[in-house]
Ligand SMILES: Cc1ncc(C[n+]2csc(CCOP(=O)(O)OP(=O)(O)O)c2C)c(N)n1
């Protein structure tokens with residue numbers, strides 16, 4: 032059994048991309064990341080409610096049990112606290128568990144194991160024990176899922192020292208980031224924006240739905256590659272305002288920028304902890320304006336942290352107050368979902384506002 | 390940490406449960422033990438919790454193979470009550486059929502049927518007093534039907550329309566009706582379990598006479614909340630009935646993933662020092678009798694009861710699920726305990742109190758009533774087609790009084806809706 036705290040046992044990441052590329056949606060990309068990692072490292076195990084034989088309620092683990100066997104890909108009892116606690120124990124032994132929490136809305140029973148245990152194990156044992164686990168969980172709304180299938184709880188975890196939090200916005204990013212997360216020796220929360228599992232979303236809920244087949248982010252290497260955690264991606268260069276976003280909102284913002292014609296720079300953060308502070312600083316100092324967009328509720332959302340960072344580091348470059356565009360401070364509603372969602376109108380108004388003295 | 394393997398021992402291996410049948414498999418349930426209908430003894434309602442071993446591993450049944458009601462648990466209900474019970478179950482089934490179809494027609498986002506499990510909710514609701522408080526999961530719609538909750542209110546909720554008393558805030562079927570003793574359903578599994586215990590403890594602390602009952606699926610018994618509830622119920626001898634609906638499946642995971650390979654769910658009670666009963670959940674009279682027994686035990690301050698209802702989930706988990714991907718279609722047709730509606734119907738026929746003609750007429754009457762009510766409900770709108778709750782209800786009920794930041798956001802939302810030019814922005 033490998034002891035993952037020793038240097039030899041760590042997986043040596045190959046810097047090159049392996050294999051050809053294929054068209055994938057985000058579910059297939061996530062599946063491919065686990066497949067690649069399970070093939071490379073016997074210690075990677077996949078566990079969670081309905082992930083085994085059935086392959087997950089979103090099919091993200093489809094085929095893995097068949098390929099790698101029940102000892103490495105297995106269904107679990109319905110106890111999120113148990114799933115994460117067991118993953119911590121397996122991780123301490125030397126495995127590299129990738130537990131799934133079926134919906135991020137159901138992660139709360141696991142909070143103690145995540146916050147008090149996984150996050151602090153390395154610290155309190157002075158590195159003797161670690162929790163190299165990657166918690167995958169679909170999150171976010173826009174699917175008429177009501178208050179228990181729609182939440183975006185990322186900032187709860189971003190607030191906890193010892194946890195990393197990653198949110199992809201394309202199949203390409205999802206696979207590369209998930210591979211990095213699995214290789215990471217610290218616990219990582221990997222939130223998958225389920226609204227864009229099957230295709231990018233421009234924010235117009237009543238418009239036609241798109242798939243990934245024409246999006247550059249839907250072209251995914253079939254083999255191993257990694258996207259480092261903590262590195263943002265500038266998805267649009269611009270001169271007048273910086274938009275910081277992640278997950279579904281990256282696509283909504285891209286579309287709003289197109290529709291409004293504002294010359295905005297859009298920075299897809301990809302990881303919120305650690306956050307790419309260099310990319311943020313560089314962009315905001317260039318544009319002099321900063322707008323932050325997330326779907327999660329506003330108060331103490333990750334936008335609050337970003338706003339503080341920008342204010343502390345870019346104050347003398349700012350030409351307008353830092354602006355947040357977010358979900359409202361209510362539970363996620365069912366029928367009024369699209370009144371809640373920070374869509375094109377809310378973002379467009381904020382963009383107009385931040386540009387008004389330009 | 391790397392340790393040498395001990396040469397004299399075989400390496401360990403991990404046991405991962407596997408259901409007996411998968412898609413396409415021939416189903417043979419002959420290993421499920423079905424004791425005679427009159428086998429189970431009915432103890433005194435004050436019996437000590439350590440005397441329930443047999444009842445926790447056996448099966449309380451009333452209806453036998455010849456459709457007769459037999460044994461100590463026979464509640465001896467008169468024919469009118471039996472017919473009402475049958476009608477409540479048939480109505481629940483007709484309601485489920487119709488609402489499932491409505492979801493398939495795009496009229497709402499989600500639905501969950503209780504097909505095959507109607508006796509669990511209806512039998513219990515008929516045994517409880519009308520002011521006993523229920524903390525259900527999402528599969529006990531039969532309680533509301535039995536308590537004569539207006540069907541149109543259920544449909545309004547399912548459609549999240551302007552008639553929806555929950556203001557479109559909840560996912561379909563997550564009903565709530567305080568007046569009918571029906572606690573607000575949560576999407577988060579098993580949370581209602583300790584809440585029911587707390588409600589019952591409050592009733593006891595206040596010197597009241599009301600009791601509480603709660604339900605969760607067998608899969609949900611793995612959640613910590615289930616175990617916290619059992620501990621509190623036992624410690625404070627709370628006047629509560631803890632129901633586990635063992636319908637064999639939790640989405641795609643069979644009951645083995647909740648521990649059923651090694652023991653029964655009723656036997657969980659033994660370790661906690663709670664009275665435990667394992668009941669044929671497809672036998673409405675057994676469910677009724679067990680609930681009545683547990684209610685009397687609770688009401689006479691003799692503590693909680695854990696009841697496992699052994700049944701089968703006849704349909705998919707929800708409209709989002711396709712069970713042909715993980716289990717054999719033969720399971721339901723071969724289920725050794727039959728169908729709850731058919732069994733009660735056959736019992737009434739055996740008594741000479743019913744016949745196929747009347748059954749057919751009743752089924753048609755149920756279907757007609759459901760269809761007519763559906764038409765009325767749809768006048769209030771269907772999901773996503775404009776006739777929503779007033780927009781500003783989005784911000785109501787977050788707090789008793791709206792703080793400044795919500796007030797500001799509410800104004801922002803109204804301005805946005807005006808700017809969006811959506812027809813439903815106008816109240
Ligand atoms: C805390 C939590 N975890 C996971 C889920 C997702 N989920 C919804 S229903 C379900 C299966 C429940 O099975 P069971 O308890 O047997 O009830 P049944 O559906 O069979 O009535 C799961 C895993 C949830 N709703 N809440």
Ligand SMILES: [Mg+2]
Nearest residue numbers: 606607638639
């Ligand atoms: Mg179940």
